[in-house]
Amino acid sequence: MTNPTLPIMLALGLLGAFTLTQTAHAQIITVHQAADAPNASSPTSMPGMSPVMMDQSTWLHGIFNQLEGRYSPQATDFRWDGEMWFGSDYDRLWIRSEGTVANGRMDDGQHDILYSHAISTYWNLQGGTRLDLDSGPTRAWAAFGVQGLALYQFELSAMGYVGGNGGAATRIEGTYDFLLTNRLILQPNVELNAYTRADPSRGVGSGLSEIDTGLRLRYEHWRKLAPYVAVTYNTALGQARHFPDNREANRTALRFAFGLRSWF
Amino acid sequence: MKHSLKTPPTRRSFLASVGAATGLLGLSPRNIFAQTPPVQTGQIPTGTQSDWHLNVTRQSITIDGKTLNAPTVNSTVPGPVLRMKEGENISISVTNHLTEETSIHWHGLRVPAHMDGVPGLSFHGIAPGETFTYRFPLKQSGTYWYHSHSNMQEAQGLVGALIIDPATPDPLSCERDYVVVLGEWTDVSPAEIVSNLKMQDDYYNFRQRTTASLPAQSQHDGGAIPALKSRLMWSGMNMSATDISDVSGVIYTYTLNGIAPHTGWEGIFQAGERIRLRFINSATMTLFDVRIPGLEMMVVAADGNPVEPVPVDEFRIGVAETYDIIVQPHENRAYTLFAQSEDRTGYALGTLTPHTGIRAPIPAMDSRPVRTMADMGMDMDGMDMSDMASMPGMDMTTHHTPMPPHHHMAGMKMDKMDMSSMPGMDMKSMHHGHHMHMMPGMHMDGMGNMPMHSMDMGHMSMSSDSKMQNAKSDTPPPRLEIDDPGPPPINVENQNIAAHPIDRLNDPGDGLAQNGRRVLTYKHLRALTPAPDQRPASREIILHLTGNMQRYIWGFNGRKFSESGPIRLQRNERIRFTLINDTMMEHPIHLHGFWSELENGQGAFNPRKHTIISQPGSKLSFLMTADEPGLWAFHCHLLYHMDLGMFRTVSVA
Numbered sequence: 001m002t003n004p005t006l007p008i009m010l011a012l013g014l015l016g017a018f019t020l021t022q023t024a025h026a027q028i029i030t031v032h033q034a035a036d037a038p039n040a041s042s043p044t045s046m047p048g049m050s051p052v053m054m055d056q057s058t059w060l061h062g063i064f065n066q067l068e069g070r071y072s073p074q075a076t077d078f079r080w081d082g083e084m085w086f087g088s089d090y091d092r093l094w095i096r097s098e099g100t101v102a103n104g105r106m107d108d109g110q111h112d113i114l115y116s117h118a119i120s121t122y123w124n125l126q127g128g129t130r131l132d133l134d135s136g137p138t139r140a141w142a143a144f145g146v147q148g149l150a151l152y153q154f155e156l157s158a159m160g161y162v163g164g165n166g167g168a169a170t171r172i173e174g175t176y177d178f179l180l181t182n183r184l185i186l187q188p189n190v191e192l193n194a195y196t197r198a199d200p201s202r203g204v205g206s207g208l209s210e211i212d213t214g215l216r217l218r219y220e221h222w223r224k225l226a227p228y229v230a231v232t233y234n235t236a237l238g239q240a241r242h243f244p245d246n247r248e249a250n251r252t253a254l255r256f257a258f259g260l261r262s263w264f
Numbered sequence: 265m266k267h268s269l270k271t272p273p274t275r276r277s278f279l280a281s282v283g284a285a286t287g288l289l290g291l292s293p294r295n296i297f298a299q300t301p302p303v304q305t306g307q308i309p310t311g312t313q314s315d316w317h318l319n320v321t322r323q324s325i326t327i328d329g330k331t332l333n334a335p336t337v338n339s340t341v342p343g344p345v346l347r348m349k350e351g352e353n354i355s356i357s358v359t360n361h362l363t364e365e366t367s368i369h370w371h372g373l374r375v376p377a378h379m380d381g382v383p384g385l386s387f388h389g390i391a392p393g394e395t396f397t398y399r400f401p402l403k404q405s406g407t408y409w410y411h412s413h414s415n416m417q418e419a420q421g422l423v424g425a426l427i428i429d430p431a432t433p434d435p436l437s438c439e440r441d442y443v444v445v446l447g448e449w450t451d452v453s454p455a456e457i458v459s460n461l462k463m464q465d466d467y468y469n470f471r472q473r474t475t476a477s478l479p480a481q482s483q484h485d486g487g488a489i490p491a492l493k494s495r496l497m498w499s500g501m502n503m504s505a506t507d508i509s510d511v512s513g514v515i516y517t518y519t520l521n522g523i524a525p526h527t528g529w530e531g532i533f534q535a536g537e538r539i540r541l542r543f544i545n546s547a548t549m550t551l552f553d554v555r556i557p558g559l560e561m562m563v564v565a566a567d568g569n570p571v572e573p574v575p576v577d578e579f580r581i582g583v584a585e586t587y588d589i590i591v592q593p594h595e596n597r598a599y600t601l602f603a604q605s606e607d608r609t610g611y612a613l614g615t616l617t618p619h620t621g622i623r624a625p626i627p628a629m630d631s632r633p634v635r636t637m638a639d640m641g642m643d644m645d646g647m648d649m650s651d652m653a654s655m656p657g658m659d660m661t662t663h664h665t666p667m668p669p670h671h672h673m674a675g676m677k678m679d680k681m682d683m684s685s686m687p688g689m690d691m692k693s694m695h696h697g698h699h700m701h702m703m704p705g706m707h708m709d710g711m712g713n714m715p716m717h718s719m720d721m722g723h724m725s726m727s728s729d730s731k732m733q734n735a736k737s738d739t740p741p742p743r744l745e746i747d748d749p750g751p752p753p754i755n756v757e758n759q760n761i762a763a764h765p766i767d768r769l770n771d772p773g774d775g776l777a778q779n780g781r782r783v784l785t786y787k788h789l790r791a792l793t794p795a796p797d798q799r800p801a802s803r804e805i806i807l808h809l810t811g812n813m814q815r816y817i818w819g820f821n822g823r824k825f826s827e828s829g830p831i832r833l834q835r836n837e838r839i840r841f842t843l844i845n846d847t848m849m850e851h852p853i854h855l856h857g858f859w860s861e862l863e864n865g866q867g868a869f870n871p872r873k874h875t876i877i878s879q880p881g882s883k884l885s886f887l888m889t890a891d892e893p894g895l896w897a898f899h900c901h902l903l904y905h906m907d908l909g910m911f912r913t914v915s916v917a
Contacts, residue, residue, distance in 0.1 A: 034749030055909035
């Protein structure tokens with residue numbers, strides 16, 4: 001990684017997350033009058049001991065929501081979209097990675113390294129850095145946003161990015177699980193990418209630039225390893241369609257895919 | 265029959281189950297059972313004993329084809345039945361042969377704090393290789409049990425029954441007397457179960473509402489529109505109406521005395537004999553609904569304490585509770601002991617039979633319960649206050665404390681209430697804590713300027729007789745100090761507030777109402793003897809049971825154990841604990857070291873329990889006397905709820 005902007009982007013992202021976290025914290029009501037309220041002097045007849053509990057444990061989990069081959073008469077791509085996190089109930093290191101391998105080239109590789117802090121029942125604030133790291137020119141962004149469960153059980157991630165090619169960007173991604181049966185699950189997902197400034201060498205146009213959407217039908221014989229079939233649609237939009245070397249724009253966007261959803 | 269979830273029995277697993285059941289004894293040189301003939305599981309040893317040596321070892325145990333290197337007491341799952349006699353001084357030496365710390369907690373026993381067996385409180389735990397001798401006088405009798413309080417060993421089989429004979433001849437003595445230890449068995453490690461639940465809270469639930477189940481639900485709900493509305497509403501709360509048990513029969517084999525259903529435990533009887541069955545729920549995460557088709561069960565003791573006999577067809581037993589029942593089969597045939605898990609993903613099974621090898625039909629499991637608005641604490645219909653209509657002239661003026669304006673009653677709509685129909689009722693100077701506290705679901709935020717005398721209390725239920733007696737007694741009760749945190753915050757650790765928590769003591773539990781059988785409720789329980797301490801409470805501590813199921817965090821008052829202080833009690837203080845369950849699940853709440861006198865309206869005869877199921881969306885209270893100094897555990901007995909935060913230290917000094 002030779003990009004000199006990386007540390008700056010990381011610092012900016014973390015600062016943004018920290019500021020937002022502090023604001024969010026102020027809204028949580030603290031209970032003082034409860035009989036079990038925290039206090040400085042806990043009685044203990046066994047100095048240095050307390051019951052072994054797991055409520056401050058750390059956990060490591062990761063998931064590949066997409067790990068699939070996308071087929072069309074013209075070309076076959078391999079696509080992944082996954083994330084993993086390590087940490088406690090409140091504070092986690094969160095890594096996201098997605099990308100495409102097409103014709104032996106890695107495209108569209110976006111990797112977020114984030115500090116994640118739980119701020120509400122269902123939401124986490126996240127901040128850190130995003131690296132566009134693939135066979136194109138590398139870009140580094142400061143990243144911050146939210147991730148969590150919206151009402152009606154929509155999984156949602158909304159991130160804002162600054163830096164990169166000197167502009168700002170946003171990525172919004174949502175998924176939903178429809179239970180056809182308890183093991184056969186239909187999952188629509190949408191990912192939108194928008195940029196304030198064009199970056200033709202990465203095939204990125206200003207405005208809404210890319211959409212990646214799919215409808216995946218998975219079978220959870222095992223929760224942790226579920227094969228699926230999918231119809232996916234991805235394309236460059238608007239200005240980005242007109243870049244002559246934009247491989248995405250020139251390809252059939254509607255494709256059939258096979259994949260595995262897996263997690264640990 | 266839903267048993268198809270499990271692997272079919274193999275000869276190997278069958279033999280293994282029998283092996284586990286009859287006890288792989290004599291492995292340790294210090295095993296005192298090696299000197300006595302092996303006892304059939306479920307059978308109570310013929311004599312009592314006051315000196316015990318127990319060995320905690322890892323032992324390969326296979327039940328239903330699932331092999332586990334399980335922590336065991338004297339190499340069996342469940343451990344040996346310990347039979348003791350009230351009044352004796354007991355000595356139990358426990359040697360830890362594991363490579364990790366262990367401990368044994370005597371569940372329900374009133375012992376000194378340092379003998380209670382919770383590492384980190386008033387006891388160090390038992391280090392590997394160490395022997396710890398528990399010594400205490402037995403001040404009680406009845407059916408109890410013991411289990412490890414270390415490293416989730418309890419989930420892997422470190423449990424056993426403990427029977428204490430009364431000092432005087434047992435009036436309930438029967439021709440047959442069996443222990444029935446209900447449990448669950450899996451080869452999935454507790455750590456993995458917790459980790460899976462952390463990632464996906466419905467990991468073990470394969471009974472959710474789906475597209476495929478919509479027609480059936482529509483039929484039940486009276487049309488597709490109500491069915492869809494119900495789904496949207498639950499989905500809008502990010503919750504699931506089918507969230508019954510966090511861990512299910514998908515991985516659990518439910519066991520009776522350590523035996524899987526396909527093998528089945530047997531209790532022998534002869535027609536006409538009275539059989540006492542001492543049910544103990546030693547499971548980690550499963551509430552059981554127990555019945556014996558064809559037999560009326562007489563409930564005679566709850567959590568070790570005798571109660572006035574209640575004839576029932578079925579009862580729910582929460583994790584860690586015990587019930588003694590007496591049955592008297594007159595026919596010379598077999599009867600099935602049927603204990604289905606609350607979520608109906610499986611059952612534990614046994615047979616009462618006149619001849620070994622005979623089986624009775626196995627009933628079909630009921631359909632799984634579905635959570636309702638009552639479970640979310642939003643059931644306005646459930647505010648049954650009709651009892652108060654029968655209390656004309658109720659005098660509430662003898663009490664002194666003005667009602668705290670922000671107390672308890674937030675969210676209750678008072679605008680439609682007309683109290684004028686209640687003659688002689690004056691609530692202006694009512695002692696709030698004594699009278700209003702059992703009114704289900706009442707919150708009176710902003711009631712300060714409301715003319716109380718115009719309120720209709722004609723439907724309110726005053727469920728506690730004792731309170732009414734107090735109200736009429738000559739000596740004014742002590743000033744009641746109320747420790748109320750108010751509604752817990754909706755935060756990372758809490759998903760819901762029960763806006764209208766209700767009294768569910770006369771509710772047998774989700775899935776049991778209107779099933780055509782007589783099902784035990786807490787309201788039925790009445791102690792045989794009055795509680796020794798009849799003082800009214802001088803302090804009421806209100807605790808909300810909270811949790812975020814989606815993140816799998818549990819706690820009280822919206823906080824986990826590690827973020828909370830101890831609950832400090834004065835020695836000999838009389839305390840009322842009020843539990844408001846803001847979650848949509850049952851929590852069997854266990855207070856170590858003391859009796860919890862459940863305020864179910866029986867006054868001086870309120871039943872004394874060690875574990876109380878708090879139903880979802882409910883409010884209940886119990887009294888206790890802090891007569892034993894030390895640090896005590898207070899927690900939900902669902903193991904993964906406890907370990908993830910639903911735990912408090914109670915300090916008596």
